Amino acid sequence: MATINKRFVLASRPSGEPTPANFRLEEAPLPALGDGEVLVRHHYLSLDPYMRGRMNEGKSYAQPQALNAVMVGGTVGEVVESRHPDYKPGDAVVGMGGWQQYSVVAAAQPWALRKIDTARVPISAYLGVVGMPGVTAWMGLNKIIEAKEGETIVVSAASGAVGSVVGQLAKARGCRAVGIAGGADKCNYVVDELSFDACIDYKKLDGTDAIAAALAQACPSGIDGHFENVGGAILDAVMRRANAFSRIAMCGMISGYNGAPIPMAAPQLILLNRMKVQGFIVSEHMALWPQALAELGERVAKGTLKYRETVAQGLERAPEAFIGLLKGRNFGKQLVKLV
Amino acid sequence: MATINKRFVLASRPSGEPTPANFRLEEAPLPALGDGEVLVRHHYLSLDPYMRGRMNEGKSYAQPQALNAVMVGGTVGEVVESRHPDYKPGDAVVGMGGWQQYSVVAAAQPWALRKIDTARVPISAYLGVVGMPGVTAWMGLNKIIEAKEGETIVVSAASGAVGSVVGQLAKARGCRAVGIAGGADKCNYVVDELSFDACIDYKKLDGTDAIAAALAQACPSGIDGHFENVGGAILDAVMRRANAFSRIAMCGMISGYNGAPIPMAAPQLILLNRMKVQGFIVSEHMALWPQALAELGERVAKGTLKYRETVAQGLERAPEAFIGLLKGRNFGKQLVKLV
Numbered sequence: 162m163a164t165i166n167k168r169f170v171l172a173s174r175p176s177g178e179p180t181p182a183n184f185r186l187e188e189a190p191l192p193a194l195g196d197g198e199v200l201v202r203h204h205y206l207s208l209d210p211y212m213r214g215r216m217n218e219g220k221s222y223a224q225p226q227a228l229n230a231v232m233v234g235g236t237v238g239e240v241v242e243s244r245h246p247d248y249k250p251g252d253a254v255v256g257m258g259g260w261q262q263y264s265v266v267a268a269a270q271p272w273a274l275r276k277i278d279t280a281r282v283p284i285s286a287y288l289g290v291v292g293m294p295g296v297t298a299w300m301g302l303n304k305i306i307e308a309k310e311g312e313t314i315v316v317s318a319a320s321g322a323v324g325s326v327v328g329q330l331a332k333a334r335g336c337r338a339v340g341i342a343g344g345a346d347k348c349n350y351v352v353d354e355l356s357f358d359a360c361i362d363y364k365k366l367d368g369t370d371a372i373a374a375a376l377a378q379a380c381p382s383g384i385d386g387h388f389e390n391v392g393g394a395i396l397d398a399v400m401r402r403a404n405a406f407s408r409i410a411m412c413g414m415i416s417g418y419n420g421a422p423i424p425m426a427a428p429q430l431i432l433l434n435r436m437k438v439q440g441f442i443v444s445e446h447m448a449l450w451p452q453a454l455a456e457l458g459e460r461v462a463k464g465t466l467k468y469r470e471t472v473a474q475g476l477e478r479a480p481e482a483f484i485g486l487l488k489g490r491n492f493g494k495q496l497v498k499l500v
Numbered sequence: 501m502a503t504i505n506k507r508f509v510l511a512s513r514p515s516g517e518p519t520p521a522n523f524r525l526e527e528a529p530l531p532a533l534g535d536g537e538v539l540v541r542h543h544y545l546s547l548d549p550y551m552r553g554r555m556n557e558g559k560s561y562a563q564p565q566a567l568n569a570v571m572v573g574g575t576v577g578e579v580v581e582s583r584h585p586d587y588k589p590g591d592a593v594v595g596m597g598g599w600q601q602y603s604v605v606a607a608a609q610p611w612a613l614r615k616i617d618t619a620r621v622p623i624s625a626y627l628g629v630v631g632m633p634g635v636t637a638w639m640g641l642n643k644i645i646e647a648k649e650g651e652t653i654v655v656s657a658a659s660g661a662v663g664s665v666v667g668q669l670a671k672a673r674g675c676r677a678v679g680i681a682g683g684a685d686k687c688n689y690v691v692d693e694l695s696f697d698a699c700i701d702y703k704k705l706d707g708t709d710a711i712a713a714a715l716a717q718a719c720p721s722g723i724d725g726h727f728e729n730v731g732g733a734i735l736d737a738v739m740r741r742a743n744a745f746s747r748i749a750m751c752g753m754i755s756g757y758n759g760a761p762i763p764m765a766a767p768q769l770i771l772l773n774r775m776k777v778q779g780f781i782v783s784e785h786m787a788l789w790p791q792a793l794a795e796l797g798e799r800v801a802k803g804t805l806k807y808r809e810t811v812a813q814g815l816e817r818a819p820e821a822f823i824g825l826l827k828g829r830n831f832g833k834q835l836v837k838l839v
Contacts, residue, residue: 422766428762
């Protein structure tokens with residue numbers, strides 16, 4: 162008898178904040194494998210802010226998530242059946258299996274599946290610090306911001322899967338690392354556990370002026386590089402404290418994902434301070450991944466790159482966990498444990 | 501008896517639009533030359549939008565213009581007396597002589613004075629197309645936008661000293677060049693005389709939506725590069741039509757120079773389209789000037805780079821001409837003829 166696979170599909174597009182009604186849980190038997198295909202049983206599903214953008218119909222950097230199709234998402238798991246010579250049952254793999262318990266993967270497709278070593282690095286880390294979020298941090302810091310020793314680097318959503326890596330790598334490169342996060346717990350973690358030099362709790366501050374004043378204190382030499390995950394008042398405040406020739410890596414603007422306008426108050430600062438503001442998508446620069454993953458994996462194995470996870474138990478909890486992620490309710494990398 | 505020098509000093513800082521009362525005309529005898537100094541009689545004074553920024557007290561990329569000091573500005577003229585071995589009376593020179601009839605220049609200072617060849621290029625062109633505005637255009641197009649053959653390049657203030665060069669160089673590089681300018685006369689000139697592919701008259705259009713619609717028509721393949729001199733609704737409209745991996749060179753934001761807020765409506769487009777938005781100041785990249793000036797001078801001498809000037813007669817007209825420049829009343833490079 163065929164194995165039954167539970168999965169979430171996009172039932173409807175949200176207007177504003179997503180609700181549980183936008184997702185529909187389905188069950189379907191798994192098909193038999195074709196030539197070159199691999200059946201993967203997912204251990205963890207990754208939940209990431211970019212998924213909110215794909216739920217919209219409008220123009221984005223990726224095709225919108227199709228209605229009634231399985232929600233996209235990164236997954237780690239084990240091969241349970243294989244008709245591809247490079248994979249055998251028991252292999253640990255990372256891929257884009259989506260919001261479901263199992264996936265059937267055409268393993269020859271580039272980047273569809275990658276074998277991972279779980280001896281030195283826990284399997285879940287391949288969805289976070291040694292996965293897409295970690296590489297995103299690495300690329301923004303090294304290729305967009307081009308952080309140099311002695312510079313001051315600020316990152317928003319600093320306790321998150323991406324931001325926590327940005328700050329730790331900045332410290333490793335001899336920079337001053339300043340985080341922005343929501344709540345005392347997250348800020349304490351960022352400073353005490355991750356060894357950032359300072360962290361600003363934006364939830365205690367009302368608006369751009371207050372955040373800019375806190376940044377002035379935390380960044381006595383101004384800001385040379387900024388890694389943006391949030392946008393809105395945080396970005397405006399950072400720009401006010403930005404130094405000449407500073408660089409902003411635009412990685413996310415979660416404050417606008419639900420459709421609220423998030424104008425940049427003073428774009429003339431880009432000119433006055435000869436800034437570079439650049440958006441990037443990590444999946445468009447696959448050539449950099451091996452170098453990034455090698456450094457990230459090595460640092461995790463040696464214990465010099467720390468991370469934290471929030472794990473929801475069971476596929477059924479995925480919508481709720483995702484909605485919480487968009488509100489900042491997670492602490493570190495948001496995962497769903499599926500086995 | 502010492503020669504009398506007429507000059508304009510900054511009498512007071514404007515709030516909003518400058519008025520004639522912000523400038524004061526003075527007369528003073530010229531001092532005797534010291535060792536290494538050169539006396540230059542100015543033929544033309546250059547008026548440029550950047551001067552408005554310097555009239556403010558606030559932070560900008562340059563020191564503010566000091567009160568009661570001679571207004572800064574580029575000048576071309578002839579040496580009338582020299583105590584520096586490299587200069588002799590009659591030499592044509594370009595420098596930063598300011599809003600006055602004569603200047604005494606310490607000629608050994610880097611970039612204080614440069615001899616120019618007026619046999620193939622008219623002297624006034626060294627303040628425009630073969631001077632700072634021309635190099636600004638060259639640098640933005642080649643070093644920030646990095647325009648490539650077949651791309652679509654948009655430039656605002658397209659009939660101006662900088663914009664007219666941006667579009668003509670873009671055409672020379674095999675790009676589609678689309679201008680934005682104020683008024684039918686300027687637009688006709690940009691297309692008919694300068695051979696841009698299209699020009700949008702923003703004065704006929706009301707707001708971002710209308711400008712974006714006109715850009716959609718003029719740029720059927722979207723926008724790959726944009727050279728920004730204006731900001732505000734024009735920048736917002738361009739961003740809506742910007743392609744993936746497009747580049748915006750931020751050179752000026754004249755729409756905000758008098759203090760009006762000019763928020764960027766949708767900075768999330770920088771992320772969605774993986775854009776690069778970068779400010780630059782031409783005087784911070786002096787190493788590039790010789791290469792740029794060589795190309796610009798050669799094109800002017802051969803007649804493949806055209807330009808237009810608006811010339812105010814006499815130093816006394818400088819404030820009025822400058823105020824008009826900020827309102828777009830000039831057509832091409834704004835000069836003041838002093839002899």
